[in-house]
Amino acid sequence: MNSTTQAVAPEPAGVHAAGSSAVVQTHELTKRFGDFVALDRLSISVDRGQILGFIGPNGAGKTTTIRILVGLSKPTSGHATISGIDCTGQSKKIKRAVGYMPDKFGVYDNMRVREYLDFFAAVYGLPPRQRKQRIAEVMDTTNCTYMQDKFVESLSHGMQQRVGIARIMLHDPEVLILDEPANGLDPQARIEMREILLNLAAMGKTLIVTSHILPELSRICNTVAILTGGKLRAFGSLDSVMKELCPRQTFEVQLLDQAQAQQAADWIEGWKDDDEIVTVMTGQSLVRLETNRTERALADLLRELVTRDIHVAQFREVPSDLEDAFVSVTRAGDDDSVADDAKAAS
């Protein structure tokens, strides 16, 4: 894939025309630090109730984008809106429309969860009469009610993350931006976090979630944007990005007898096209085939193997995941930068 390839989800008719349902929109958003381009003409849109998985390696430009979206930084050019509000010109209004949870939890000594939320409710300007009810609501949504009398400092990391979400929900923003919410969570806490985020989307909140834990992210997001080196490399529905970036499927042929693995691999090697890849998994009775053949062709392959007295115990697809897509994009990004360096040197 080259650097400009974008897997863009088919848009339902009229969605991004006048009366657009996009809640978050960026157009050619660019940020330079001196000569360095941290973000290069980023254009994305996220609809109401969607969860955008915003991914990229360290230094890709994710935080730079988020800082612009939440009104903490101004773009060099381009623009961004949330619920139609300009992220740069109307930063006060933006702060009401967005809840932002950074990857680090602040230190709040000697505050119980209830007091902590009350403090932030006051910061958000909620009238005292409404605070109690709103705090009860956000604690309920984030499953924090049982810990309301505990000191924030005494909570586990997973519990603190949930309190963090409760905090950014207090002013009932339309958009929630969460930086690495699953980082450092144990499996149980991850499951709880996943359920909360899916529930928030079902309530109509629009979520932007960054994460380096891609298998986890792919379980919640329906839209993906992949950035490398400040450039958008892929954007669209999870399905369309996966199809675009991982067009080849991987199949495994599990043999009953390890001694037959090489024999099976040799036969498949003669059967396959040049661009398909056969690998014998060392020390295992397993042969792997990367292919884009039809199911019928694969059924023929299996029959041929069996006809040749190769004892196939299992023939199965290895599903691609977001990590494969990510690797394919970051590799393409590396190739591009090598090509750019070569161009600059010549």
Ligand SMILES: Nc1ncnc2c1ncn2[C@@H]1O[C@H](COP(=O)(O)OP(=O)(O)OP(=O)(O)O)[C@@H](O)[C@H]1O
């Ligand atoms: N204030 C600044 N001055 C100069 N360069 C900056 C500044 N802020 C960010 N950068 C650079 O911009 C690039 C993008 O940084 P950014 O923090 O947006 O990346 P990221 O995708 O959030 O990375 P990570 O996953 O590590 O948080 C990096 O090369 C970073 O060093």
